[in-house]
Amino acid sequence: MKMQGQDNHNSMDHLAVTKEEKELEVYLDEGQKSAYEQREKPEVHTRDGTVDRFGRPAMKCRSGGWKAAILILVNQVLAIFALYGVLVNLVLFLTRVLRESNAPAANDVSKWVGTLYLFSLVGAFLGDSYWGRYKTGVVFQVIFLAGLVLLSLSTHLFLLKPAGCGDVNLMCEKPSFPKVVLFYISLYTIALGYGGYQPSIITFGADQFDEQDSIEGLSKVAYFSWFYLALDLGCLFPNTILAYFEDTGNWLLGFWMATGSAALALIICLAGTPCYRHFSPGGNPIPRFAQVFGAAIRKWNVSAPSQSDQLYELPSKESAMGGSKKILHSEEFRFLDKAATLTEDDKISAAPHNPWRLCSVSQVEEVKCILRMLPIWLCTIIYSAVFTQMASLFVEQGAAMRTTISGFHIPPAGMSMFTILCIAACIVIYMKALVPCAIKFTGNPNAFTEFHRMGVGLILAVFSMVSAGVVEVYRLRIVDNSHAQNTLGIFWQTPQYALIGASEAFMYVGQLEFFNGQAPEGLRSFGSALWMTSIAMGNYVSSLIVTIVMDITRRKNKPGWIPEDLNRGHMDRFCFLLAFLTALDFIAYVICARQYRGIARSMDNNTDDPHQRI
Structure with a gap:
């Protein structure tokens, strides 16, 4: 009877796997079906060494796959919503509520974002070495939520004085030093929580797919694009509706909505606990x-x-x-x-x-794997310095333009909506049009490598900064000719936001795939952290460039390129400087990418190409 019961149990497992196979086959294109048909009979357990929450070998039909990954993607949508509920208008909060000037406020935003992404090294280290990626993600999400609660409370109790201040018309009273310190404690608690959580959860989502399985291996590659699309969609509401409310002085509404979104993200992450796959931590x-x-x-x-x-x-x-x-x-x-x-x-x-x-x-x-990736990592830093301008100088430029169109006020930070829409369009077009066409005409599923995508991202970033510089030239020309302010409409910023969005879709998705795929198996979270630390270093480099430029251009009693009143400055020259630096960086990137040789793993007749090149 015991043997018969066990046979029935195994038979049910086989039926479950067969049913899962049939469901998957509906979504496969011809290339994927070919790989699918070459696979031998379905296996009950994963082959990549993943386990369930009890430490037993993970069963394919009961764990992982898209049913687990979708929960992580939804978690990402809500978490990025929470982050951007703070970030999207942070530079305006610093100037209107904390009474900082433009250049220091832009620098403070860059330093905060840089520190946020630098904390990814802490989360990656703990996730890969000791706690495991799931536990690390949960712990840092709790810290993230605590920081948002503290931010909302400190803003409500101490900073918005008098009531209703912080909009375009009414500036707040300059807060005392202890209140400012409390605000920055909450801000950097948010940075620690989100930064530590992100690399573990990125890699944890990829862990839900067995790369030694032909079908799940394809899904794992697609996961990074869907992951970035989830980040993009999570930014949409904060960058539009929430940006509008905060720009009109409703800071508490924005901060508390961000807090609620972070709480819901944590609940959804915990809800998927029974169906996740796990890699055991590999030690320090x-x-x-x-x-x-x-x-x-x-x-x-x-x-x-x-x-x-x-x-x-x-x-x-x-x-x-x-x-x-x-x-x-x-x-x-x-x-x-x-x-x-x-x-x-x-x-x-x-x-x-x-x-x-x-x-x-x-x-x-x-x-050697880590050393080989470092030159590519270094070449991505300047790009991140360009990307961070969207949250600082682009917003300040928009605030100096005409923001009222047909009687409706457009919040400067809301222009990043065009970035989000462009990211979504580029990711969908790439996955649904460019890749299938490349496979059809070349027969090579890797016709577009991560190197190609990152290179395209760098080129588009150059065009974005040139576009921003040209807009600033015309804005200053109109101001000089009419002796008036805000005469150029804010929608002239649309091309620069769209171009930076297109570049982001290529550059950052390519980075995610590259660093995660080329890192040793036990250091995959560190690979994701390399992507985040490139953003961190880009923010620090941006802050350094702004400081150097202002120190040089303010000599002889000149206002500098980025003064308090942008109408008296030359932000256009700063944009052209960044475009020039990015073009030089692209040349260095091509040289490094052409010399790169990828990792080669020993795995059951399935070895990565050790000579992957641009």
Whole structure:
């Protein structure tokens, strides 16, 4: 009877998987069906080593897939809604409520956004090493929610004085220093929560797809585009309706709506707990990295063998990091191969090998993977410096233009609606038109690589800043000729917002796929954090450029390029400067991308191309 019950249970599992197969097949195009038909009989458990919440091997029919990923995507829509409920008009809040001037306010926004994304390293470290991605995501979401509650309360109790202040007409009283400190504590608590949560949840969503399964592997690639589309949709309401309410002085409404959205996001994340797949944390990577450099330095006078099969590797299937696949040897950074070189002392030692003297090839290749990605990462920083202008200088430029069209006031931050719509259009067109056409004419599903997408994003960013500069030239010309202010309509900003949106769709989605796909398996959250830290560094670079430009251009009693009154400045020159720097960055990017060689993993006759190039 027991055996019969078990047979019935296995039969039901098989039926469930077969039903899932039939449902999936409806959504497959011809290329995907071909890959699907090549697959052997359906498997009950995943092959990538994921487990359920109890630590048992994850079952395909009961966990992961789109049913889990959709919950994470909805969570992202609500979380980004909460973040942008604060960010979208933050520069105006600083100038109207805290009484800061334009350049310092733009710098403060850039520093805050930069710190927010820099906190991603904290979340990635804890998620990959100790807590796991799910627990890390939940803990930092709680911190994020706490920061929003504190922000709403501090604004209500201390900052909006007199009542109704903070709109375009009535400035608030300059708050005392302790009140400003409390505001910034709440603001940076939000940064810690959202920044720490984001890389874990990005990678956790990708973990719901088994990349060793032909169908789920395709879904995993598509997930990053849908993820960014979810971020885009979550920005739509804050950048339009909420931006309008905040611009008219209803700051509390915006902040409390953001708080409610963050609370709902946390609830939805927790609701999917029974159906998530998990990777076990792989331990602290810092000692492993230090061991590679330490062993290589100790053996600086040892010659590494020319044949990779003569280097030391663990006999087991996994690498030194628990659960991860072995990584094949690569030719770059040959000095580090000394760490995996067997010396006579290593061979005659009966004791287990000391990792500070001898490392496996996979352990060495983990370090090489990160080192290879760094030049590409550096080339994305200038782009992020351009992107951050949308939340600072673009808004200040719009505030200096005519914002009333046919009797209706257009909030300056609301112009980012065109960015959001353009992102959504570009992602859909790319996935539904460009990729199928490329596959049809070339037969190559990877006709558009992540390198192509990032390169297109850089070029479009150049055009966006040129467009912003041209608009500013005409705005200043009209002001000078008419001796009046706000004579150029705000909708002249539409091209620059649309172009930065198109560039974002290509650049940031490409970065997500690249850094997540090329990172070692146990450091996937770190790969997502690289994307976020490029945004962080871009914000810091933007702040640095603004500071340097203002220090240079304010000499001899001149107002500078970005003064309090933009009509007396030359923001157009600043935009052209950023366009020039981005063009130089594109040249450097092409050089680095053409020399890049991708990661090669050992995995059951399925190896990534080790020679991926632009």
